[in-house]
Amino acid sequence: MIKITFPDKVVRSYQSGVTGLEIAKSISEGLARKVLSISINGNLKDLTMPILEDASIKLHTWDDPEGKATMWHSSAHLMAGAIEALYPGTKFGIGPDVENGFYYDIDLGGHTLSSNDFEKIERKMLEMVRENQAFVRKEVSKEEALAYYIDKGDEYKVDLISDLEPGTISFYESGHFTDLCRGPHLPDTSAIKAVKLLSIAGAYWRGDESRKQLTRVYGITFPKQKDLDEYLLMLEEAKKRDHRKIGRELELFAFSANVGLGLPLWLPKGAELRENLEKFLKKVQRKAGYLPVITPHIGNINLYMLSGHYEKYGKDSFKPISTPAEGEEFMLKPMNCPHHCEIYKTKQYSYKDLPVRLAEFGTVYRYEQSGELHGLTRVRGFTQDDAHIFCRPDQVKEEFIKVIDIVLYIFKALDFKDYSVQISLRDPVLREKYIGSDENWDKAELAILEATKEKGLEARIVTGEAAFYGPKLDFMVKDALGRKWQLGTIQVDYNLPERFELEYIGSDNQKHRPVMIHRAPFGSMERFVAVLIEHCAGNFPLWLAPDKAIVLPISDKYQNYAKKVLNLLNNNEIRTLIDERSEKTGKKIRDAETRKIPFMLIVGEKEESEGTVSVRKHGQGDLGTFSIDEFFKLYQDEINIVSEY
RNA sequence: GCCGAUGUAGCUCAGGGGUAGAGCGUUUCCUUGGUAAGGAAGAGGUCACGGGUUCAAUUCCCGUCAUCGGCUCCA
Numbered sequence: 001m002i003k004i005t006f007p008d009k010v011v012r013s014y015q016s017g018v019t020g021l022e023i024a025k026s027i028s029e030g031l032a033r034k035v036l037s038i039s040i041n042g043n044l045k046d047l048t049m050p051i052l053e054d055a056s057i058k059l060h061t062w063d064d065p066e067g068k069a070t071m072w073h074s075s076a077h078l079m080a081g082a083i084e085a086l087y088p089g090t091k092f093g094i095g096p097d098v099e100n101g102f103y104y105d106i107d108l109g110g111h112t113l114s115s116n117d118f119e120k121i122e123r124k125m126l127e128m129v130r131e132n133q134a135f136v137r138k139e140v141s142k143e144e145a146l147a148y149y150i151d152k153g154d155e156y157k158v159d160l161i162s163d164l165e166p167g168t169i170s171f172y173e174s175g176h177f178t179d180l181c182r183g184p185h186l187p188d189t190s191a192i193k194a195v196k197l198l199s200i201a202g203a204y205w206r207g208d209e210s211r212k213q214l215t216r217v218y219g220i221t222f223p224k225q226k227d228l229d230e231y232l233l234m235l236e237e238a239k240k241r242d243h244r245k246i247g248r249e250l251e252l253f254a255f256s257a258n259v260g261l262g263l264p265l266w267l268p269k270g271a272e273l274r275e276n277l278e279k280f281l282k283k284v285q286r287k288a289g290y291l292p293v294i295t296p297h298i299g300n301i302n303l304y305m306l307s308g309h310y311e312k313y314g315k316d317s318f319k320p321i322s323t324p325a326e327g328e329e330f331m332l333k334p335m336n337c338p339h340h341c342e343i344y345k346t347k348q349y350s351y352k353d354l355p356v357r358l359a360e361f362g363t364v365y366r367y368e369q370s371g372e373l374h375g376l377t378r379v380r381g382f383t384q385d386d387a388h389i390f391c392r393p394d395q396v397k398e399e400f401i402k403v404i405d406i407v408l409y410i411f412k413a414l415d416f417k418d419y420s421v422q423i424s425l426r427d428p429v430l431r432e433k434y435i436g437s438d439e440n441w442d443k444a445e446l447a448i449l450e451a452t453k454e455k456g457l458e459a460r461i462v463t464g465e466a467a468f469y470g471p472k473l474d475f476m477v478k479d480a481l482g483r484k485w486q487l488g489t490i491q492v493d494y495n496l497p498e499r500f501e502l503e504y505i506g507s508d509n510q511k512h513r514p515v516m517i518h519r520a521p522f523g524s525m526e527r528f529v530a531v532l533i534e535h536c537a538g539n540f541p542l543w544l545a546p547d548k549a550i551v552l553p554i555s556d557k558y559q560n561y562a563k564k565v566l567n568l569l570n571n572n573e574i575r576t577l578i579d580e581r582s583e584k585t586g587k588k589i590r591d592a593e594t595r596k597i598p599f600m601l602i603v604g605e606k607e608e609s610e611g612t613v614s615v616r617k618h619g620q621g622d623l624g625t626f627s628i629d630e631f632f633k634l635y636q637d638e639i640n641i642v643s644e645y
Numbered sequence: 646g647c648c649g650a651u652g653u654a655g656c657u658c659a660g661g662g663g664u665a666g667a668g669c670g671u672u673u674c675c676u677u678g679g680u681a682a683g684g685a686a687g688a689g690g691u692c693a694c695g696g697g698u699u700c701a702a703u704u705c706c707c708g709u710c711a712u713c714g715g716c717u718c719c720a
Contacts, residue, residue: 103715114649115714201715202648209717213647216715244713248656257711313720335720369646369718370711378719467720486719518720555677582677590681604679614679622680 005056020047021187024059034061034223036191037070037184044070046137046184062223072097074135074174074186075125075195075221080104081133081177082124083217087111092179093156093205093214100482101220105203107156113215118197121217125195133175135185145169145180156205156214192221194228241480243533244375250538250596252529252546253376262373262380264526272546272575274525277532278361280413280543281385281521284406284645290359290387295339297363301329307338307499308435312468318367318380336362337518340388341500344514349504354514355391355399361525362386376530377485383525389517390502393443396515400451400473400490406645407475407488407521408455413642414532414541416477420484421457423448424465424472434468436495444492444515445471469495470518480534487528491518539619542598542638549635550577550597551613552588554604561608565601568628574635576601593618599635 001013004023014023020038024031024047038045039058044066051057060067076095079102084090087108095104106113140148142164148171149157157180161169172181174189186192196219203216222228239245247253252270259265266274282292301320304310310317313334320329333339340358349356363383372378391399411419425445426434434441448471452459459473466472475488493516496502506512522528532540542548549569553562562578569576577597579588585602592600600616606625607613613631615623626634 112649116650199714200649203716204647207717209647213716215648218715261711307720309720316718316720337720364720366720371646371648371716372718374713469720491720552680554679557677582675584676584678584683585680586678587682588680593681600680602680606679616680 002051003054004051005054007056007058014051016052017050019050020045020057020059023051023057031059031061035059036061036067036186039066044184046135047187048137049184062227069097070184070186071191071221071223072102073184074189075192075219076102076104077135077172077174077177077179077181077185078125078128078133078189078192078195078221079121079197079217079219080106080179081128081175082121084177085128086121086124087113091154091156094160095179098218101198101218103216103218105156105205105214105216107212107214113200113217115197115200122195122197125192128175129189129192129195131175132188132190134188136173137183137185138171138173138178139168140171142166142169145171148178149180159206191223194222194225196220196228196232235481238480238482241534241537242375243377243479243530246533246538247376247530249594250546252533260380261370262368262378264376264379264381269546270529273540273544274529276544276546277522277525277528278385280642281410284409285357285359285387287645288357288402288406289355290357293340293343293358293360295333295336295343295360295362297333297365298330299333299339301331303338303342304331304334307341307496308469309335309338313366316367318365332365333362334364334366336360336364336384336386337388337496337516338500340386341496341502341516344388344390344502345500349390349514351392351504351506351512354504355389355395357387357389359385359387376526377479379526382527384520385522385525385528386518386520389519390497390504390514391517392504392506392512393515396447396492396517397451397454399517400447400492401455403490403517403519403521404451404455404457404473406519407490409645410488410521411475411477414535416535419475419477419487421452421459422465422472422474422476422486423452423459423461424467424474425461425463426466426471427464430464434466436469436498440494440498441471444494447492448473448490467491467493467518469493477531477535479531485523485527485531487523487531488521489519489523492516493518538596540596541641542635543642545596545598546575547577547595547597548574549599549601550579550592550595551601551603552579552585552592554585554602556582558603558605558608562603565603565613565628569601572632574632589616599631601631 002016003011004014005011021032024035035047037060038047040051040055062068080092080095083106089109091107093105142161145161146158161180170181170183171178172183172185198218198220201216202213204213205211250269251267252273253267254265256265317334318332320331322329343358344356361383365381368378368380389399426441452473470491470493472489472491474486476484476486478484497513497516502514503511504514551562551566553559559580566576566578589600596618598618602614602616612625612627615626615631617623
């Protein structure tokens with residue numbers, strides 16, 4: 001007998017060799033029907049795996065991330081089996097579960113697959129589900145595994161196995177399909193009730209652009225048809241929050257082929273929104289001791305050669321601009337850092353002067369690959385809410401923490417709760433990707449790790465994602481469809497100060513090198529606004545909304561009074577519109593609601609005679625009648641909701 | 646840049662080898678109405694662009710461009 005400990009600390013005895021499925025059955029038949037996989041001592045395993053020793057377990061159902069993962073991983077095998085049956089000779093790369101479903105990378109030889117083929121594959125998958133195929137684990141030696149795939153002619157699997165340590169390798173067999181796989185899997189396909197293939201894409205083998213491109217098929221499965229229906233409905237709803245759609249509907253921004261790809265045009269309402277955000281951050285930065293600077297949109301090519309940016313990114317930039325002077329070339333500014341370094345160099349600093357914090361809403365231009373452009377989130381011309389902090393080595397941690405505080409304050413003010421934090425360090429192998437000494441890199445990375453720890457931030461550490469001059473701390477927020485975008489970024493840099501020979505005079509009367517912190521709490525105005533739009537679905541908080549109110553006269557007879565109200569509000573810095581059309585009030589309200597204008601002020605005979613307005617709040621309905629002064633108070637109370645930094 | 650899909654009015658979309666439709670929006674007129682759509686008439690299209698097949702192409706084929714979903718990249 002062995003002792004099995006459940007998550008609630010209850011301990012029960014079972015025969016040695018009992019399986020997760022048998023344990024589930026011993027609890028209830030209902031659980032046995034729902035259970036998908038098991039964690040044994042914290043390791044995710046097959047339900048059919050015999051448990052031979054005392055263990056702590058947790059049974060996973062669809063309600064757990066682990067249960068979903070098992071279901072989707074098995075579904076990837078199911079799909080691969082269906083594709084192999086339909087397209088014999090297909091070679092298989094990898095097929096993991098992902099956040100929403102699964103994919104499989106396949107090589108169909110000369111055949112091409114398109115979304116028109118999805119239905120056929122889905123039908124085949126469901127057919128295989130009805131056969132109730134079991135997932136059977138087999139363990140073989142590395143040699144046997146290699147022999148199997150060499151014989152099958154699947155070079156991708158051979159490639160994968162070759163990288164594995166010698167020893168036992170597991171295969172999973174379901175129906176006629178056998179796959180190299182660590183597992184775990186469902187006991188059989190019976191839990192899979194609804195199948196939907198979602199999209200098709202090219203994906204480079206092992207994520208390497210120089211290697212062959214495989215066909216990646218994305219899909220998702222559910223234990224109930226209803227769950228699939230709900231998921232598809234959720235996707236439809238998410239599309240309604242798309243910033244590109246709302247940006248057009250609310251007249252915030254646009255693109256023009258004549259102006260150029262990825263070069264956003266900020267329309268009047270979008271510009272107002274952006275300025276509100278800029279004003280907000282400028283106020284915060286003024287309090288935090290930042291000094292505004294302004295630098296040109298172009299810079300001599302030598303500046304970027306000095307910084308190292310040209311060597312690293314020159315070929316991916318807009319081409320240099322030639323001038324009438326022989327051999328003279330300028331670049332469109334791809335980043336602000338070198339300019340700010342030059343500003344630092346215009347005077348001599350004492351250690352007592354540091355830190356110096358230079359801030360600029362700096363517009364930069366980067367020639368992003370055409371396939372990468374995406375609404376406002378990935379563009380070729382954008383404005384960074386940039387600043388560079390030049391400080392003494394002993395000030396790095398404190399300054400870094402202060403920047404984290406600004407980022408967190410902004411996220412709080414905008415109600416961004418669902419963000420993740422990532423620490424990007426250098427790749428210790430590909431040393432040539434970076435400039436500067438290992439000693440400086442170690443110092444910079446340590447500073448970030450310490451500051452993050454001190455702030456209690458739960459950060460994911462990723463090696464190889466650092467900028468070429470220093471490690472980063474990034475704040476990522478998801479868009480409506482769950483795609484992660486990097487917004488706020490903070491970077492520690494010991495290298496550019498060396499390249500630019502930046503100095504300050506220390507208390508020892510000697511020259512010392514300052515440390516530079518690059519930081520942009522929004523990241524860029526474009527991307528931040530995009531994510532903000534998707535976050536609030538265009539229903540901006542009052543302090544950000546481009547237009548605050550609209551006056552709706554009930555009929556033409558009250559136009560004069562309506563205009564009086566309009567002027568009164570506009571003269572009091574409340575951006576207000578008026579709807580003078582000869583339309584019914586219901587229509588005017590409907591249109592104002594659609595335009596997501598925070599306040600609707602309805603005026604008719606009653607209001608004119610009393611000198612009042614009837615207030616309707618966007619999304620909330622009628623608030624009743626207010627004198628103008630009462631409305632001002634209502635407005636001020638709401639606009640002051642943002643707490644002070 | 647690469648893979649796949651898509652491209653018809655300002656927007657959302659239908660149609661289909663015989664040169665084009667709806668709703669919303671817009672314009673004009675009527676209507677002067679109290680909390681999410683009043684009525685009528687009109688204007689608006691090189692059916693993305695360039696080739697090819699055909700008596701005839703917006704429709705079929707090829708190419709280009711753009712957009713969308715991914716991959717790669719992201720200072």
